[in-house]
Amino acid sequence: EHLALWGGRFTSGPSPELAALSKSTQFDWRLADDDIAGSRAHARALGRAGLLTPDELTRMESALDELQRRVDSGAFAPIEDDEDEATALERGLIDIAGDELGGKLRAGRSRNDQIACLIRMWLRRHSRVIARLLLALASALIEQSLAAGRTVMPGRTHMQHAQPVLLAHQLMAHVWPLLRDVERFADWDKRIDASPYGSGALAGNTLGLEPVAVARELGFTNVTANSIDGTASRDLVAEFAFIAAMTGVDISRLSEEIIIWNTQEFAFVRLDDAYSTGSSIMPQKKNPDIAELARGKSGRLIGDLTGLLATLKGLPTAYARDLQEDKEAVFDQVDTLEVLLPAFTGMVATMQFDHDRLEAEAPTGFALATDIAEWLVKNGVPFRHAHELSGACVKLAEGRGQELWDLTDDDFATVFKDFLSADIAPKVREVLSTEGSVSARNGKGGTSPLRVREQIAAAKASVESL
Numbered sequence: 001e002h003l004a005l006w007g008g009r010f011t012s013g014p015s016p017e018l019a020a021l022s023k024s025t026q027f028d029w030r031l032a033d034d035d036i037a038g039s040r041a042h043a044r045a046l047g048r049a050g051l052l053t054p055d056e057l058t059r060m061e062s063a064l065d066e067l068q069r070r071v072d073s074g075a076f077a078p079i080e081d082d083e084d085e086a087t088a089l090e091r092g093l094i095d096i097a098g099d100e101l102g103g104k105l106r107a108g109r110s111r112n113d114q115i116a117c118l119i120r121m122w123l124r125r126h127s128r129v130i131a132r133l134l135l136a137l138a139s140a141l142i143e144q145s146l147a148a149g150r151t152v153m154p155g156r157t158h159m160q161h162a163q164p165v166l167l168a169h170q171l172m173a174h175v176w177p178l179l180r181d182v183e184r185f186a187d188w189d190k191r192i193d194a195s196p197y198g199s200g201a202l203a204g205n206t207l208g209l210e211p212v213a214v215a216r217e218l219g220f221t222n223v224t225a226n227s228i229d230g231t232a233s234r235d236l237v238a239e240f241a242f243i244a245a246m247t248g249v250d251i252s253r254l255s256e257e258i259i260i261w262n263t264q265e266f267a268f269v270r271l272d273d274a275y276s277t278g279s280s281i282m283p284q285k286k287n288p289d290i291a292e293l294a295r296g297k298s299g300r301l302i303g304d305l306t307g308l309l310a311t312l313k314g315l316p317t318a319y320a321r322d323l324q325e326d327k328e329a330v331f332d333q334v335d336t337l338e339v340l341l342p343a344f345t346g347m348v349a350t351m352q353f354d355h356d357r358l359e360a361e362a363p364t365g366f367a368l369a370t371d372i373a374e375w376l377v378k379n380g381v382p383f384r385h386a387h388e389l390s391g392a393c394v395k396l397a398e399g400r401g402q403e404l405w406d407l408t409d410d411d412f413a414t415v416f417k418d419f420l421s422a423d424i425a426p427k428v429r430e431v432l433s434t435e436g437s438v439s440a441r442n443g444k445g446g447t448s449p450l451r452v453r454e455q456i457a458a459a460k461a462s463v464e465s466l
């Protein structure tokens with residue numbers, strides 16, 4: 001039966017070694033439903049072109065219905081000899097409709113345009129599933145931000161205490177990249193909204209088939225403008241792979257933060273038991289495995305992208321069998337994200353912050369030094385000097401093992417003496433609170449409670465519109 005697809009000019013079937021290498025049903029069988037949908041649309045195109053009689057078309061459609069039922073129930077599945085999902089389905093169709101009718105469906109199409117169309121259909125559907133999962137994660141982060149209220153935490157750059165920020169602001173910083181990932185999928189969808197069906201092997205078809213109706217039936221607005229591009233390009237598959245990899249990286253960065261916050265030394269956050277794991281040897285352990293798996297799987301998502309790009313790099317432009325390698329990369333990404341995101345969202349939704357600890361840590365490490373400098377600027381001191389004077393306060397406090405607010409009125413008066421009078425200088429205390437520090441950062445996009453409330457409302461609106 002190896003001869004079924006291309007027997008004419010061959011005297012033997014493929015060697016077992018070739019068959020083993022060539023075979024793809026173990027991963028492409030998941031395209032079977034889309035293939036049958038494509039076959040239905042193609043049969044109708046053959047009917048319109050007069051290549052199937054109305055009676056043949058009716059019989060073909062019921063044979064395809066029966067094939068779908070058998071695929072659904074598992075009564076029909078690929079066997080060892082089937083090269084790919086298309087080969088298997090043709091065998092299944094012929095079993096049902098007979099050689100005469102079943103053998104007609106292949107006219108005017110090639111597995112090249114077929115497979116290029118199927119991967120688009122499959123990816124579009126799953127991109128929507130992933131987008132919904134991402135929106136659920138974004139919503140969980142938004143809920144956590146609302147619950148965080150006005151709690152202040154240490155904001156860090158270089159992992160060092162930098163300036164106090166609202167916990168909500170820090171959490172919301174992870175929402176925006178996720179929303180952009182969702183937007184990227186929506187934008188990508190516009191580009192992939194074209195069907196290659198009708199492109200044939202590379203050059204189009206001679207049978208007068210009109211691909212527009214086929215495209216519409218398969219959910220596409222357009223037909224690819226060039227049959228070579230339609231069958232041979234995979235940039236859109238690679239673009240999907242990039243968005244999936246970027247999503248993985250965005251989640252990995254949040255994971256890293258959660259893992260650090262969850263250490264004994266930080267103790268900013270506690271993970272729910274249902275979303276943590278224990279140790280088989282150390283009874284006290286409670287581990288952030290979901291975050292670690294997310295961080296680990298981001299490497300795998302990147303690998304899928306780079307592997308695919310490497311496959312495409314040297315290919316001359318029309319179909320080559322290398323292109324069969326496009327599928328496992330994106331299938332793996334989709335499987336990875338579809339299992340990872342629900343667990344990750346559960347962890348995020350149930351994690352609990354230690355507000356007292358966050359508040360207590362927020363001003364430490366001289367995190368209010370910028371506030372001193374900016375207070376001096378408001379009192380007429382040029383920033384270059386203000387920066388130096390604030391630095392002098394830090395140096396003084398650090399030398400005594402104190403924090404900035406432990407400095408005395410005399411200390412401030414002495415440090416600021418070249419610029420401010422002794423009665424004004426101690427008023428710097430007004431900005432030596434985390435509350436004052438965050439409230440003062442009230443330009444658009446800043447960490448003041450007012451701006452963060454605005455930000456959360458904007459993100460919510462965005463989630464609803466996406």
Ligand code: ARG
Nearest residue numbers: 024084111112115319323324
């Ligand atoms: N299974 C192939 C793929 O996934 C499609 C078959 C094309 N084969 C061929 N000889 N042109 O890309």
